[in-house]
Amino acid sequence: MAPPFTPYTFIQCPCSDSSTFNRRSPPSTPTTHHFHSDNDDNDDDDDEHPFDPRAPRSNYSLFPLEYLLYCEDCHQIRCPRCVAEEIVTYYCPSCLFEVPSSNLKSEGNRCTRSCFQCPVCIGPLSVTSLESHPDPNLIPAPDNTSAAPHGGPYILICSHCAWSSTEVGIQFDKPNSIHAQLAKLRNGGNPRMTAKERKERRKDLAQSLGSSYSAASGSGYPSHFADELDLDLDLETQFSNLKLFYQSQLANANPGGGASGGSASGSGGAFGDLGFTSPTSLSRILNIYTSTSSQDKKAKSRIGTMREALDRDEGLKIANLDESEAIAKLHAEDHAGTVSTSQLLNQTPQLHLGEPHLHGRSRFASELRPIPYLLRTKRSKRCPICRHIISKPEAKVLTTRFRIRLVAGSYIPSITIRPLSLPNASTPDPSALRPSKPAQFVLTFKNPIFEPVKITLATPALTPGRFPSKVTVLCPQFDIDANTDVWDEALKDGDKRRKKGESMDSATGGNNGGQHQHQPAAGKIWERGRNWVSIVVEVVPASLRKPMPVVLKEDEDLLEIPMFVRIEWETDAMGDEVGAVLGKDRDLPKLKRELAYWCVLGLGRVSDQ
Amino acid sequence: MSRRPPRGEYIETDTGNKVARKATLVGTQNIMLGGKTVIMPEAMIRGDLVRTLQPSPSSSGAPPNNTAVAIGRYCFLSRGCCLRPPGRLYKGLFTYMPLRLGDHVFVGPGSVVQAATVGNYVHIGAKVAIGEFAIIKDYVRILDDTVVPPNMVIPSFSIVAGQPARVIGEVPEGGHEAFELRELYKTVGNNPQPAPV
Ligand SMILES: [Zn+2]
Numbered sequence: 001m002a003p004p005f006t007p008y009t010f011i012q013c014p015c016s017d018s019s020t021f022n023r024r025s026p027p028s029t030p031t032t033h034h035f036h037s038d039n040d041d042n043d044d045d046d047d048e049h050p051f052d053p054r055a056p057r058s059n060y061s062l063f064p065l066e067y068l069l070y071c072e073d074c075h076q077i078r079c080p081r082c083v084a085e086e087i088v089t090y091y092c093p094s095c096l097f098e099v100p101s102s103n104l105k106s107e108g109n110r111c112t113r114s115c116f117q118c119p120v121c122i123g124p125l126s127v128t129s130l131e132s133h134p135d136p137n138l139i140p141a142p143d144n145t146s147a148a149p150h151g152g153p154y155i156l157i158c159s160h161c162a163w164s165s166t167e168v169g170i171q172f173d174k175p176n177s178i179h180a181q182l183a184k185l186r187n188g189g190n191p192r193m194t195a196k197e198r199k200e201r202r203k204d205l206a207q208s209l210g211s212s213y214s215a216a217s218g219s220g221y222p223s224h225f226a227d228e229l230d231l232d233l234d235l236e237t238q239f240s241n242l243k244l245f246y247q248s249q250l251a252n253a254n255p256g257g258g259a260s261g262g263s264a265s266g267s268g269g270a271f272g273d274l275g276f277t278s279p280t281s282l283s284r285i286l287n288i289y290t291s292t293s294s295q296d297k298k299a300k301s302r303i304g305t306m307r308e309a310l311d312r313d314e315g316l317k318i319a320n321l322d323e324s325e326a327i328a329k330l331h332a333e334d335h336a337g338t339v340s341t342s343q344l345l346n347q348t349p350q351l352h353l354g355e356p357h358l359h360g361r362s363r364f365a366s367e368l369r370p371i372p373y374l375l376r377t378k379r380s381k382r383c384p385i386c387r388h389i390i391s392k393p394e395a396k397v398l399t400t401r402f403r404i405r406l407v408a409g410s411y412i413p414s415i416t417i418r419p420l421s422l423p424n425a426s427t428p429d430p431s432a433l434r435p436s437k438p439a440q441f442v443l444t445f446k447n448p449i450f451e452p453v454k455i456t457l458a459t460p461a462l463t464p465g466r467f468p469s470k471v472t473v474l475c476p477q478f479d480i481d482a483n484t485d486v487w488d489e490a491l492k493d494g495d496k497r498r499k500k501g502e503s504m505d506s507a508t509g510g511n512n513g514g515q516h517q518h519q520p521a522a523g524k525i526w527e528r529g530r531n532w533v534s535i536v537v538e539v540v541p542a543s544l545r546k547p548m549p550v551v552l553k554e555d556e557d558l559l560e561i562p563m564f565v566r567i568e569w570e571t572d573a574m575g576d577e578v579g580a581v582l583g584k585d586r587d588l589p590k591l592k593r594e595l596a597y598w599c600v601l602g603l604g605r606v607s608d609q
Numbered sequence: 610m611s612r613r614p615p616r617g618e619y620i621e622t623d624t625g626n627k628v629a630r631k632a633t634l635v636g637t638q639n640i641m642l643g644g645k646t647v648i649m650p651e652a653m654i655r656g657d658l659v660r661t662l663q664p665s666p667s668s669s670g671a672p673p674n675n676t677a678v679a680i681g682r683y684c685f686l687s688r689g690c691c692l693r694p695p696g697r698l699y700k701g702l703f704t705y706m707p708l709r710l711g712d713h714v715f716v717g718p719g720s721v722v723q724a725a726t727v728g729n730y731v732h733i734g735a736k737v738a739i740g741e742f743a744i745i746k747d748y749v750r751i752l753d754d755t756v757v758p759p760n761m762v763i764p765s766f767s768i769v770a771g772q773p774a775r776v777i778g779e780v781p782e783g784g785h786e787a788f789e790l791r792e793l794y795k796t797v798g799n800n801p802q803p804a805p806v
């Protein structure tokens with residue numbers, strides 16, 4: 001059975017409309033407010049901006065209120081898609097240690113302490129002593145709180161699926177700095193050279209082989225050395241070799257380029273002047289491979305003097321196409337011995353650690369490596385228009401405080417939805433939406449700001465899509481009282497204000513007949529409280545079979561109402577903040593403000609009967 | 610007997626705790642409640658699983674700390690959940706270690722918590738299993754049916770789901786207030802108040 005449907009409200013960020021996004025909202029001065037208080041012209045806005053929550057683009061602009069921020073300078077909503085993020089702190093999500101950003105370049109974006117995830121199930125790995133049962137006589141030293149008090153060797157073990165590093169033949173001498181120890185171990189326990197060691201070893205080899213090595217191309221090494229080096233030609237080394245090689249080739253192909261500034265302006269002479277790292281040069285190299293047009297002939301003939309890498313030292317790596325070993329292993333180990341795609345994707349490309357080359361890598365469970373935890377960040381967020389910071393956490397990893405946190409929920413009303421169940425109604429499940437059967441929902445708007453606000457709502461009469469449902473907002477315009485202090489409210493008997501059936505027009509507000517006669521009526525608020533107002537929305541769901549039975553597309557049975565919300569309020573001219581102090585000097589001119597946005601109300605799924 | 614007012618479903622303590630009579634609290638002398646905590650019927654707290662090895666018996670003359678489960682303020686333990694101190698071999702001997710919950714911790718129905726610590730403002734969904742010695746920091750939301758492996762550390766502002774648990778999202782800046790349990794506290798007890806709007 002499907003889980004019960006929870007009604008929702010998603011709000012559209014202004015960044016989804018590129019025509020208005022780069023324009024700041026009009027400054028709110030007493031002279032420039034330009035809204036109308038008439039009831040009748042509500043429709044103007046939605047005619048200009050038809051909004052379809054089902055449109056594919058809407059997926060990218062609708063957010064729950066909690067995900068939205070608010071810029072106090074632009075007086076506008078900001079969403080995760082349009083804010084500019086800046087990283088405040090990097091930290092490991094497992095040991096919670098901060099990683100200085102300077103370390104990231106050298107060490108990579110993973111924890112380099114002892115924090116690893118299981119390569120099989122991604123559960124956390126713990127360091128455990130292999131020593132099974134320590135001598136119980138050695139126990140009483142309770143002041144030592146170390147979790148791994150036993151002697152080595154140590155292994156990593158998964159606390160969820162019980163995978164252990166012994167399955168890939170790896171154990172450690174020390175219980176700490178596992179990352180550094182692992183970098184020097186191949187699966188199976190053989191030592192593995194780090195990139196630095198490999199470089200030095202290569203130098204030693206070259207010297208021992210004498211000067212003939214550099215002249216011979218590719219076949220200079222005795223075969224057993226070649227195999228060993230080939231195995232060790234990791235991606236990083238190969239890349240640096242290739243880079244060096246092409247640099248020398250470019251220098252040879254264009255000997256005069258470096259000196260003369262004049263030739264750099266010509267199409268062929270750009271290399272020397274701009275240097276290898278410039279994007280222009282790179283695009284020229286790519287051009288060698290992609291260009292077929294004749295106009296580049298001159299350039300091509302020049303570049304044609306370049307040759308390709310011919311040996312290991314120049315970055316040539318011969319692919320090992322002989323997979324008979326892997327096939328034999330597959331026969332022996334069966335499907336269970338192989339890794340899944342997701343396990344393979346979780347494996348890290350540990351370039352800086354001298355990872356073996358990609359060819360034939362990690363197809364077997366025995367080739368899996370523990371996954372060092374990816375670092376996490378704390379980030380501050382800026383308004384994309386005015387660049388003011390609208391959210392900024394404290395830098396320390398262990399604190400949850402924010403220096404700045406301008407969340408939209410402190411500025412715009414929350415909207416909650418519940419099905420209306422009248423005491424005398426006979427429907428067993430008021431939340432069920434049946435075709436052509438009117439259903440009523442209570443929308444509650446709660447005002448978070450310290451000023452009273454005026455809300456104006458507009459919805460299309462029919463929801464967009466192939467199965468339009470009828471929508472009627474019984475009370476599209478109403479005022480909500482300020483979010484006054486709770487204690488102020490307690491002093492003046494707040495319960496008196498929680499009255500039902502209050503009419504917008506006090507002349508017709510004679511609905512005093514008790515709870516049972518409280519019926520939803522056009523133009524009337526359903527319920528009102530300290531800083532909230534409930535209204536009723538009536539829907540007549542469409543039949544999903546008209547005009548003939550059709551195959552429903554995904555979520556076509558979902559009844560979603562696009563709703564345009566306009567909020568108007570007055571604020572003190574001095575305090576630019578919305579939460580200006582109440583009871584301030586009343587002589588100050590009041591500023592009129594308004595904020596308007598689309599939202600979508602998800603009411604439920606229309607049943608197919 | 611008949612003259613007495615009917616006994617409420619909850620025992621309400623001086624510090625505002627509301628403990629259902631049908632909750633199972635074992636070893637109550639080892640259970641510390643910070644106040645204003647709700648314990649629903651059929652919830653269980655294993656205060657009897659007290660640590661057997663004291664950290665440093667010789668260092669001070671203070672009496673040994675026998676707290677097995679410590680719970681902060683405004684926690685909410687739903688029906689059928691269980692708080693159980695974690696245990697492990699400590700230098701060859703098995704011992705339980707205390708389980709600590711911060712303030713505003715919601716534990717969903719049918720969930721089992723064996724963490725070492727749960728921070729403040731943590732929402733644990735229904736039928737969640739939290740393994741032994743897990744550490745859950747502040748403002749964490751654990752979705753229904755999640756299995757948090759033993760020893761896992763969940764940093765602040767994580768949304769966690771899956772078996773085993775993985776971080777699937779980040780609690781947004783505007784989502785902090787939703788962890789607050791003051792209002793929920795008022796809706797249960799012998800004189801429950803209607804939920805506010
Ligand atoms: Zn946006």
Ligand SMILES: [Zn+2]
Pocket residue numbers: 092093094095096097111112113114115373
């Ligand atoms: Zn770490």
Ligand SMILES: [Zn+2]
Pocket residue numbers: 118119120121122123158159160161162163
């Ligand atoms: Zn595992």
Ligand SMILES: [Zn+2]
Pocket residue numbers: 071072073074075383384385386387388
């Ligand atoms: Zn701004």
